[in-house]
Amino acid sequence: MKGVLLSGGTGSRLRPITHTGPKQLVPVANKPVLEYAVEDLRDAGITEIGIVLGNKGRVEIQDLLGDGSSYGVEITYIIQGNPLGIAHATGCAQDFVGDDDFVVYLGDNILKDGVVELVESFKNGKYGAGIALQKVENPEQFGIADIDSQGNVTALIEKPDEPPTNLALIGMYVFSPEVFDVIERLKPSWRGELEITDAIQALLEGGYAIDSHTVTGWWKDTGKPKDILEANRLVLEERELVTSGIVEAGAETQGCIELAESSTIKEGAVVRGPVSVAENTTIKNGTYVGPYTSIGPNTTLQEIHIENSVVIGDSQITTSGRIVDSLLGQNVTVEGAAKLLPEGQRLVVGENSQLWL
Secondary structure, three states: OEEEEEEOOOOHHHOOHHHOOOHHHOEEOOEEHHHHHHHHHHHOOOOEEEEEEEOOOHHHHHHHHOOOHHHOOEEEEEEEEOOOOHHHHHHOOHHHHOOOOEEEEEOOEEEOOOOHHHHHHHHOOOOOEEEEEEEOOOHHHOEEEEEOOOOOEEEEEEOOOOOOOOEEEEEEEEEOOOHHHHHHHOOOOOOOOOOHHHHHHHHHHOOOOEEEEEOOOOEEEOOOHHHHHHHHHHHHHHOOOOEOOEEOOOOEEEOOEEEOOOOEEOOOOEEEOOEEEOOOOEEOOOOEEOOOEEEOOOOEEOOOEEEOOEEOOOOEEEOOOEEEOOEEOOOOEEEOOOOOOOOOOOOOOOOOOOOOO
């Protein structure tokens, strides 16, 4: 079995963060989202992985993953170009997949328990497709599966006005190679895309059984800033956090703290975990770093109170203010304005930014 990892989206819901890089490389607990997907496929025994790339972020993704050897996998890059839907991206992988069954994994998703159970369930039967499902509170915003009393998939509907169930497809699929014939016959939906739900529905109508696996652990689509923060919180709660860097005498630490070897918590700083601090970062005197915060590499914090936030890195934050529930992009500078005249907020704000002052 092979893996197909979709990484071609534009990341419009994460702007302005994604103006300068692909959404799949936004870090959660100081690790790019895409790495979680690669590791999930590897842990399910899938070592041949095709990465489907769009027009944006190709170089950055290839620089990160390389040939896959550092992850224990073999990576092939596949160019989709313009994002025309999940089914279109899947169809682009036909030459790579050949006659093998394969997993399709959306590259901006994080799943607590990976895809091992989904893959094993598919292998234990004779199916045209396998789908991962989870109960959601807003099913009209997802592709939805209708299930009969025996647990068999009877229909799939993309973003229905009146959902028959609350079981949403969450972006992990397993397919037999027969799906490629179906994709070639698909017509674009009202969104102008080739919908993966239409492809699975066509397999169902063609007589193929569809396996389903309901996920009970957490799952996050990291397409929006609030989702990044929630995923960061969930991962920090689960991951073993090791303090390798320097904690000076007079610094106050509490809870689980991941501190890179080249980073320092200085005297007079307070850090309360779970917290992740990447390499070459200094947390200086008067700083408070609260729970569920990840601080990226090459960053300096001084006098700031920050919690439940993600700082991507290469940043200088030296104000006496309070930052909560925030996602700060790369190369950000936040300074105090107490001595500047005239008084007032001084802002340089990019397109699609959100501020609460």
